[in-house]
Amino acid sequence: MTDDYEELPLPRTALALEALRHAKRIEYPAIFNHSLRTYLHGRAFGERRGLLPGRDYDDELLFLGCVLHDAGLTPEGDGDQSFDLDGADLAARFLTERGMPADRVEIVWDAIALHLHHDLAMRKRPEIALVTAGAALDLGLDDPRALPPGHAERVHAALPRLHAAAVLHDTIVGQALAKPHKAPPFGLPGELVRQATGAAWPTWEELDRTAGWNDYDGYRPEG
Numbered sequence: 001m002t003d004d005y006e007e008l009p010l011p012r013t014a015l016a017l018e019a020l021r022h023a024k025r026i027e028y029p030a031i032f033n034h035s036l037r038t039y040l041h042g043r044a045f046g047e048r049r050g051l052l053p054g055r056d057y058d059d060e061l062l063f064l065g066c067v068l069h070d071a072g073l074t075p076e077g078d079g080d081q082s083f084d085l086d087g088a089d090l091a092a093r094f095l096t097e098r099g100m101p102a103d104r105v106e107i108v109w110d111a112i113a114l115h116l117h118h119d120l121a122m123r124k125r126p127e128i129a130l131v132t133a134g135a136a137l138d139l140g141l142d143d144p145r146a147l148p149p150g151h152a153e154r155v156h157a158a159l160p161r162l163h164a165a166a167v168l169h170d171t172i173v174g175q176a177l178a179k180p181h182k183a184p185p186f187g188l189p190g191e192l193v194r195q196a197t198g199a200a201w202p203t204w205e206e207l208d209r210t211a212g213w214n215d216y217d218g219y220r221p222e223g
Contacts, residue, residue, distance in 0.1 A: 008040065008158055011053075011063045015098060022094060023067045026074040028171070030162035034138055039066035040155050042134025044147050046126060057126035061104060064095065065111030065131040073171045082182055082189055083172060088112035116188050139165055169196075 010016065024032055042062060043053065053059035071077040071094075072087030079086040088109045095105045111131040114121040118141075121132035136142040144152060169192060176183030176193045183189035185201040194201060208215050 005036070005158075008036070009043070010036070010039070011059045013060050015095070015100065016060050016063050016067075018098065019064050019067050019094070023071065026076045027070065028073075028167055030164045030167035031070050031073055031171070033159040033162055034135075034164040034168065035067045035070055037138045037155050037159050038069060038131065038134035039063050040134070040159075041137040041147060041151075042066060042130035042132075044151050045133045045137060046130050048146065048148060051126050051130070057130070058104075058107075061107050061111075061127040062130055064091070064108045065115075065127060066134060068094070068108070069112045069115050069131055069135060070168070071112075073168070073175070078175055078179075080179065080181065082116075082184070082187060083175060084116050085113055086182075139168070 005020070010020070023035055027035065039062065043059075046052075046057070051057060053062070068087065068091040070083070070087060071090045072079070072081075072083035072085070077083070077086050077090040079089065081089070091112055092105050092109045095108060096102070107125070107127050110124065111121075111128040114124065114128060115132045115135055118132055118136060122129045133142065133146075137144060137147060172183075172189050173192050173196045176189050177197075180193075183193045185194075190201070193199060202210065205216050
């Protein structure tokens with residue numbers, strides 16, 4: 001299976017290759033290709049900022065965070081949390097069962113769990129920040145000019161997009177429609193559900209009144 005990716009600069013440790021095979025087995029092809037592009041974009045983004053694998057960060061950890069970052073969008077990873085947390089938990093189980101030390105597992109867990117929180121993740125260590133950067137670049141959420149000239153074209157030739165953004169959207173929304181608690185208001189999954197269904201989220205005041213705290217009873221704004 002790995003012969004299909006010989007031309008790509010992926011880490012070739014036993015654990016990295018096992019994670020690659022696992023992701024290939026459980027993920028939709030569009031999501032799998034997105035996961036590998038996330039690694040390649042994240043690594044290229046880092047190199048343009050002077051961050052080199054093996055010197056400034058652990059390349060295996062970056063790869064594991066990238067290749068497993070959307071594992072929550074699979075039947076195997078579809079639990080009762082937002083897909084980013086489900087994916088982080090599935091990755092942690094997978095790596096722990098294969099003997100990875102807990103401190104290294106925690107870095108991968110953080111990289112996956114934080115990848116929807118761009119501003120926060122980008123302030124963390126490179127193994128975490130570059131997962132978020134790579135995913136955002138692949139989905140057009142960050143300026144593609146942050147990548148080297150010609151890089152995206154080469155990556156797309158090796159890893160076709162297969163309608164990645166549309167597949168990710170429909171998978172996230174599909175999970176949330178089946179399990180509404182996976183997409184609470186104001187987070188990314190919740191916002192995608194709102195856009196798809198026209199649902200109206202409660203306001204800040206309505207949330208307070210639902211909780212019964214009555215903070216608005218008799219309140220008069222100053223000024």
